[in-house]
Amino acid sequence: MKSLQLFGAMDLRQVEMDTPVPGDDEVLLRTEYCGLCGSDRPRLLFGEVPFFPNTLGHEFSARVAAVGKNVKSVVPGDLVAVVPLIVCHHCKNCRTGHYGQCENKQFIGLRVENKGGFSEYNVLPECNVIKVPDGVSGWEAAMIEPISVALHAMFRSGMKPGSDIAVIGAGTIGKLIIQSARAMGAREIFVFDNVQSQLDDVAGNLADHCYNTSDEAFFDSYLKDTQGYGCPYVMEAVGIQPTVSLALKAASTNGNVVLVGYLDKPLAFSPAEVRLILENELNLLGVWQSYDLDFPGDAFRLGLYYLSRGVYDTKSMTDRIIKPDEIMAACGDWKIPGKVRGKIFVDFR
Numbered sequence: 001m002k003s004l005q006l007f008g009a010m011d012l013r014q015v016e017m018d019t020p021v022p023g024d025d026e027v028l029l030r031t032e033y034c035g036l037c038g039s040d041r042p043r044l045l046f047g048e049v050p051f052f053p054n055t056l057g058h059e060f061s062a063r064v065a066a067v068g069k070n071v072k073s074v075v076p077g078d079l080v081a082v083v084p085l086i087v088c089h090h091c092k093n094c095r096t097g098h099y100g101q102c103e104n105k106q107f108i109g110l111r112v113e114n115k116g117g118f119s120e121y122n123v124l125p126e127c128n129v130i131k132v133p134d135g136v137s138g139w140e141a142a143m144i145e146p147i148s149v150a151l152h153a154m155f156r157s158g159m160k161p162g163s164d165i166a167v168i169g170a171g172t173i174g175k176l177i178i179q180s181a182r183a184m185g186a187r188e189i190f191v192f193d194n195v196q197s198q199l200d201d202v203a204g205n206l207a208d209h210c211y212n213t214s215d216e217a218f219f220d221s222y223l224k225d226t227q228g229y230g231c232p233y234v235m236e237a238v239g240i241q242p243t244v245s246l247a248l249k250a251a252s253t254n255g256n257v258v259l260v261g262y263l264d265k266p267l268a269f270s271p272a273e274v275r276l277i278l279e280n281e282l283n284l285l286g287v288w289q290s291y292d293l294d295f296p297g298d299a300f301r302l303g304l305y306y307l308s309r310g311v312y313d314t315k316s317m318t319d320r321i322i323k324p325d326e327i328m329a330a331c332g333d334w335k336i337p338g339k340v341r342g343k344i345f346v347d348f349r
């Protein structure tokens with residue numbers, strides 16, 4: 001089989017290797033579509049991966065090519081959404097449904113040799129694939145991983161239907177959170193971003209109020225629009241100091257502040273912010289991936305259902321669909337601000 005592997009920064013090469021054979025409880029998958037994640041950017045552009053050669057691709061759909069003798073949920077020919085985390089099911093975290101914290105977890109598309117969406121074939125446990133409902137395409141099914149993250153974040157928020165919610169960051173995850181919140185019965189949705197085009201994408205149907213954080217008086221407008229109270233649920237989907245600070249300020253008394261954006265720089269709270277957390281009795285909630293009881297969890301199953309019901313505007317969130325030999329050119333476009341608007345998918349069929 002063919003496998004696209006990363007040998008260094010911007011150095012992707014096609015390698016020939018043996019096609020793997022599924023065990024009794026495993027499935028052999030042929031990759032259909034694979035999304036490029038924001039987290040793949042530093043990996044492709046700067047070679048920031050744990051080892052070389054590295055097989056990328058953790059957001060993908062596939063066609064079942066063969067199944068082991070114990071496999072019941074899928075048959076060859078089925079289109080499936082792939083769950084990229086392989087867990088042990090035995091450690092204490094797995095037994096309590098905290099699969100994202102499995103002590104023996106393996107994340108494919110980065111941390112497992114020769115496994116990932118950039119390979120023509122993969123062998124995975126049966127529980128790592130879910131049959132895609134009718135009407136959902138392979139390209140849309142490749143969005144299930146980020147969709148599941150948005151839904152898991154919504155579950156973590158504990159949002160009650162009919163409540164107002166603020167979303168900070170209108171990138172892909174922010175947009176998926178906004179659309180999920182709408183489907184789950186949010187009342188008014190307040191969205192913050194510093195890129196006007198991102199706000200324009202969601203203004204109207206999805207977001208009731210949009211704030212460009214480069215405008216001087218944006219926060220005063222927000223306070224006015226929320227009668228001075230802020231929102232009981234605030235989703236932080238950026239992961240930098242100023243947006244985390246904004247999330248604290250945007251929450252109403254005893255509000256739930258959900259940290260979804262991945263922070264890789266030091267974060268410091270000012271005394272005033274600590275005071276805000278204490279005095280307003282804020283609840284800070286972390287989000288890590290999207291796994292929950294009954295592996296891989298309801299976020300994946302609900303995500304596929306929502307996809308089949310057209311909840312997500314997959315078209316407008318897609319920048320382009322490319323062939324594998326166009327990946328490096330697409331990476332070049334990432335370096336040009338504003339050039340890539342939305343997700344890039346690779347058609348591996």
Ligand SMILES: [Zn+2]
Pocket residue numbers: 037038039058059145146
């Ligand atoms: Zn991702």
Ligand SMILES: [Zn+2]
Pocket residue numbers: 087088089090091092093094095101102103104105
């Ligand atoms: Zn485990």
